[in-house]
Amino acid sequence: MAGTTVSDGGLVERAFDTAARELGVEPGTEDHAEKLDHVRTTMGESKITVFRHLFGDEDRAQHANDTFEKAYGDLVDDGLVSPVPGARETIEQLTADGRTVVLTTGFARVTQDAVLDALGWRELVPVTLCPADVGGRGRPCPDMVLEAFLRTGSADSMHQVAVVGDTSYDVLSGIRAGAGLVAGVRTGAHGDNALREAGALHILDSVVDLPALLRVEN
Structure with missing residues (x-):
């Protein structure tokens, strides 16, 4: 959907920033840059799989995924997606x-x-x-x-x-x-x-x- 039939204007990266902050990864750090690069490289992959790779521990991965999905959903509700x-x-x-x-x-x-x-x-x-x-x-x-x-x-x-x-x-x-x-x-x-x-x-x-x-x- 996103990128093929749906345009979201970079909402994935914005939602990732929210999830990363929630787990203590601050924008501007080397850790954040490396993790964001992985998110960009793996666009299209299941998001929970991406967060398992980034955060290792299953509880942290699930927390990050839940935060990401909520943040993305809130941005969608704000009307920031279009065909x-x-x-x-x-x-x-x-x-x-x-x-x-x-x-x-x-x-x-x-x-x-x-x-x-x-x-x-x-x-x-x-x-x-x-x-x-x-x-x-x-x-x-x-x-x-x-x-x-x-x-x-x-x-x-x-x-x-x-x-x-x-x-x-x-x-x-x-x-x-x-x-x-x-x-x-x-x-x-x-x-x-x-x-x-x-x-x-x-x-x-x-x-x-x-x-x-x-x-x-x-």
């Missing part, structure tokens, strides 16, 4: 073309729902998934992609599934799931090199280019 230009229309076009769209995220369910509510997207797609829906294994594991395939029942094989995202973790999850088309977009966290190194065969300026690509691929 990537043309994203809603693209989803509607894909649906009109007979395709089933599933939105996935590395955030917790409560945060994902807050974003969907803020955008008025609750009824836009039939399925939305977060790591908790697949036993906690977020990207780059393939679980959410495979769960989307199983829940929708709209494809006969994984070769009919397309995965699109703005991070290398999105791409890796699609590759590991065996999706027939895996593409990166330039509207989010990672650049062309990172997306291609992860296995993306297509790099799109935006998700709005996806319907045309799928028609060509068909």
Whole structure:
């Protein structure tokens, strides 16, 4: 979602600052800079997995994650998220073309729902998934992609599934799931090199280019 269909203007970093302060990591310190760099590098990964790496101890990781999710949710409630230009229309076009769209995220369910509510997207797609829906294994594991395939029942094989995202973790999850088309977009966290190194065969300026690509691929 964030970076692919949703623009949040850097709210992840702002929410991380809140979580870091809560655990005694002050902005301007070397420790903060190193941890923020890891957050940027791992955009798209399950957030609790990121905090486990950063803080080690499970209790501290859970505390950081809870603080992060609350801070991000508060920023969402303040109206600081918006659709990537043309994203809603693209989803509607894909649906009109007979395709089933599933939105996935590395955030917790409560945060994902807050974003969907803020955008008025609750009824836009039939399925939305977060790591908790697949036993906690977020990207780059393939679980959410495979769960989307199983829940929708709209494809006969994984070769009919397309995965699109703005991070290398999105791409890796699609590759590991065996999706027939895996593409990166330039509207989010990672650049062309990172997306291609992860296995993306297509790099799109935006998700709005996806319907045309799928028609060509068909």
